Amino acid sequence: MTQTLAVDVNDDGLYTLSVPAEFEANGPFTVELHNHGEASHVYLNLDDRLSEVARIEATNHYLKENEQRRIDVATHDPSTWPDETLRGSLKVVVAHGQETRYVSVVLERAAETTTEVEVAPELSSPTVTEQSTEPTPLLRALPVVVAGSIAVLLAVGALFAAGGTQLLLGIGAVVAAAACGVAAYLLFE
CATH class of the missing domain: 1.20.5 (Single alpha-helices involved in coiled-coils or other helix-helix interfaces)
Structure with missing residues (x-):
């Protein structure tokens, strides 16, 4: 399941931002932009530390009045991360710099999970088939x-x-x- 970081735009007035101080995820996550008022430009940027393992396809987003949009933040294969836990910042800007907020993002490698497959008892041993005596x-x-x-x-x-x-x-x-x-x-x- 993908974790979601909620960002409220224009909730407390024109060109205001409401973001959590910290966000934790163990892999890819989604930034969900909620515009509660006038149309606005929202800019998202990962700092250098997060950019080592994550990326955002598009950083500049135009939100129409009362529009909601989901932006996926993809991550590299966790086995290639330099550390088990990465800390960095997501910069959120509204109205071309009118308001700026930083979210402290903590990315942790997900624990490797194994999936057990149950095998039916009759499939666990090889079956003997009769060989044809008819020549090829x-x-x-x-x-x-x-x-x-x-x-x-x-x-x-x-x-x-x-x-x-x-x-x-x-x-x-x-x-x-x-x-x-x-x-x-x-x-x-």
Whole structure:
């Protein structure tokens, strides 16, 4: 939860400021400007010490009559802070310097919190799954590849063979091709 620093503008008359003397936060916080009267310019500035760990996107704010506005003060990762506790000042100015107030700001590193996650008992141990005895698609395709390779080798051999062996090799190629067809049919059945 983000802490909020309330600043009242024009509450006790034109160009007046009402701010707390001190403000504590343990990380990013919000400055909430409440304009109770005429339109006014409000200027916010962090001193050098606070600027080491915090920043304000816009420092000059124009508030219309009776307007409220929230300004976020972002902080760096607390682990990068030079100290556990930082003290500095937030300068609040109204009407281009007509009224100036300083708020003593104390930033403390938030205690690191850990979040416990409850695990259901059935998820705490690994589950054993049955392994399939069916061969992988690559293994199932192996007979088709082997038979097809033999058919191609026999056909190439038939081209280079001479004489009566051509017929024998041709018949072997046809048988091998038929075997490939049967193997493919069985494979994808």
